[in-house]
Amino acid sequence: MSIYRVSVSSPQVSVLVVEDDPGIATQLVRGLERAGYTADSVAMGAEALRRPPSDVILLDLGLPDVDGMDVCRRLRADSDAAIIVVTARGEEADRVLALDEGADDYLVKPFGLAELLARIRAVLRRGHRTSGGTAAEVLRHGPLNIDLRTRKVTMSGMEVALTPKEFAILECLAADPGRLISRQEIVERAWDEHWYGPTKVLDVHLAALRRKLGDPALIETVYGHGFRLADRSAMADQSDSAD
Structure with a gap:
């Protein structure tokens, strides 16, 4: 070994x-x-x-x-x-x-x-501690912040109220921004790995999540493959310049 x-x-x-x-x-x-x-x-x-x-x-x-x-x-x-x-x-x-x-x-x-x-x-x-003793408890992606400890989500500084399933979906996507995540993987993480129902249930929650975040383009659909958080590398710069 x-x-x-x-x-x-x-x-x-x-x-x-x-x-x-x-x-x-x-x-x-x-x-x-x-x-x-x-x-x-x-x-x-x-x-x-x-x-x-x-x-x-x-x-x-x-x-x-x-x-x-x-x-x-x-x-x-x-x-x-x-x-x-x-x-x-x-x-x-x-x-x-x-x-x-x-x-x-x-x-x-x-x-x-x-x-x-x-x-x-x-x-x-996802929030595991590093040997330096600090915890990565907040996922950040442009104006989107996800606090894993308090389970609070903010978009451009404004708090967004999400259901537990919506939070789980967003956490799954934000854990590795840009990575294409299959419909099945999201369902298994947000629901249960033994979920045997139709994965179309995911679409309802994604639609609500996009609406609440106020930026439908933030979550990209790659038809036939899955979903991912869009590349928002320029979003923070735009936000800073606006300030």
Whole structure:
């Protein structure tokens, strides 16, 4: 079992990756280094439990010395790190158990490095603490602010009253702005991963959400694929210039 401690471009953020396949481990290290991360390795899952707290933990379930689910449970008990399970186990029962044991996300192999990096960025935006001790509890996207702790949303400084489902949908989209998120993924996050009803229910809530935010173009529809928050990189500059 190989474990890598990775620091993103900000030295305050650390990621611990657990991977037992040497080929995958090598590819991950190289890919992470190209993406601006640093990496080192240890051999056993038990060593991950002895390591200083990390901001994000990428955890393979197939550990040679300790059951991966047990590692997940013990890590969750000892820290508030974001835990992303990275495994070849794609069964629903494994997903449910891992999430129940404290995992924040679940990624099934094979996967692309770009998706993995996006998942890391997303869990960091959801409010997990960094090793510097500060929490990223507010998601910002142009004039849109989402306070995850108080569950308050403001648009251009004005508070927007949302239903719990509307808030969950917006949080899902804002966790990784610009990423195309499928209709099914949004439904699973906002409702339940066991939701078997029509996903058309999402359209009703999206229409209300767009109306309340006052900017219908903020949430883009990519027909046949899903939804994403529009690129609003210029919005903050426009707002600043207006001030």
